[in-house]
Amino acid sequence: MPTKPAGTLYRGREGMWSWVGHRITGVVIFFFLLVHVLDTSLVRVSPEAYTAVIGAYKNPLMALGETGLVAAIVFHAFNGLRIIAVDFWKKGAKYQRQMLWAVMGLWLVTMVAFSIRHLSLALGGH
Amino acid sequence: MTATIESPRSGRIAPQYRRHGGSRGNFEMIAWLFMRLSGVVLVVLIFGHLFVNLMVGEGIHAIDFGFVAGKWADPFWQVWDLTMLWLAMLHGTNGVRTIINDYAEKDSTRRWLKTVLYSATVVIIVLGTLVIFTFDPCPVVNGVPLPGGFCPA
Numbered sequence: 001m002p003t004k005p006a007g008t009l010y011r012g013r014e015g016m017w018s019w020v021g022h023r024i025t026g027v028v029i030f031f032f033l034l035v036h037v038l039d040t041s042l043v044r045v046s047p048e049a050y051t052a053v054i055g056a057y058k059n060p061l062m063a064l065g066e067t068g069l070v071a072a073i074v075f076h077a078f079n080g081l082r083i084i085a086v087d088f089w090k091k092g093a094k095y096q097r098q099m100l101w102a103v104m105g106l107w108l109v110t111m112v113a114f115s116i117r118h119l120s121l122a123l124g125g126h
Numbered sequence: 127m128t129a130t131i132e133s134p135r136s137g138r139i140a141p142q143y144r145r146h147g148g149s150r151g152n153f154e155m156i157a158w159l160f161m162r163l164s165g166v167v168l169v170v171l172i173f174g175h176l177f178v179n180l181m182v183g184e185g186i187h188a189i190d191f192g193f194v195a196g197k198w199a200d201p202f203w204q205v206w207d208l209t210m211l212w213l214a215m216l217h218g219t220n221g222v223r224t225i226i227n228d229y230a231e232k233d234s235t236r237r238w239l240k241t242v243l244y245s246a247t248v249v250i251i252v253l254g255t256l257v258i259f260t261f262d263p264c265p266v267v268n269g270v271p272l273p274g275g276f277c278p279a
Contacts, residue, residue, distance in 0.1 A: 023225060030218035034246060037211065037254045040194070044257050046265060047191035047274030054189055066186070073172060080165045087162065114181070121185030 014100045022079050025072040032069055063122035067115055074110050078103040157220050164213045171210040195263040195276050204258055211254040219247040 042050040056062065082099045086092035092099075180186055197203040222243055230236040264277035271277045 023221075026218070026221045027225065030222055033214055033218055034250055037215075037250045037257075041253055041257045043191060043194050043261060044265075046272045048272070050194070051190040051274060057189075058186055063186075066180075070176060070180075073176070077165075077169045077173070081169065084162050084165065114176075117181050118185060121180075121187065 014097045018079055018082070018100050018103075021075060022083070025076040028069070028072050029076060058122065060123055063119055066122070067111075067118060070114055070118070071107075071111055074114070075103070075107050078106050078110075161217060161220060164217045168210070168213050168217060171206060171213070174206070175210060191274050192276060194261070198258065198261050199263065208255065208258050211258070212251060215247055215251050215254075219243060 039053050040050075042053050057066065079100070082096070082103050085099060086096050179189060198207075223240060226236055226239045226243065230239055262275075264275045265272045266275075266277075
């Protein structure tokens with residue numbers, strides 16, 4: 001005897017997990033955005049207040065945090081373009097899986113390049 | 127004997143199933159389209175922002191008051207940052223609105239969460255816009271320039 005509904009629209013795999021990832025990264029980016037506008041607004045308080053608070057972004061732990069944030073942004077950006085392709089390209093829905101693997105590939109390449117550059121600047125000789 | 131069979135549903139859609147003339151108009155379609163259009167623009171604006179601020183020169187170590195002053199001395203970066211602020215806030219607000227609608231089941235909870243969300247959005251957009259337009263590279267308090275500012279000699 002079935003005790004639950006027989007099925008839901010999403011049943012795991014690429015379609016559902018990309019949707020989950022898009023939601024989580026979106027919320028993370030939104031909350032960072034609120035904080036980032038507030039910290040930037042300190043330029044209207046005083047030059048020293050801004051420079052002091054922005055200095056908090058320059059320690060090694062924050063460098064990892066920034067890398068995580070950029071990882072979220074890059075995934076959300078590339079997967080967002082995939083969603084647009086699914087919606088507007090005639091064959092978008094048919095190739096949504098392949099496009100997700102393209103998103104992950106581009107994400108990996110972008111993140112390797114970003115991490116090498118950002119971490120060597122943020123962690124190196126200052 | 128002939129029977130006339132009407133086309134299914136033609137002109138006989140019960141009022142509660144009609145998709146036109148609802149009180150919300152086509153707001154949700156506009157919101158859907160806005161997410162896609164703003165998304166494309168935001169990819170360019172944010173990737174550009176990250177590249178110029180973190181990847182070029184000394185990267186994050188170069189960011190201080192003088193860095194901001196240098197960028198906002200140029201109307202190009204003022205327009206860039208202003209567009210990024212507005213599009214990102216509206217895109218993010220609409221995304222969080224969708225999430226609230228999905229997960230908050232009680233009417234009162236949804237209304238409360240969305241009131242908080244929209245208040246935060248208005249505050250951040252107004253604050254950010256004012257900061258970009260009223261930025262002063264040489265802030266002066268009681269006739270004394272603040273240390274760290276860039277004042278004409």
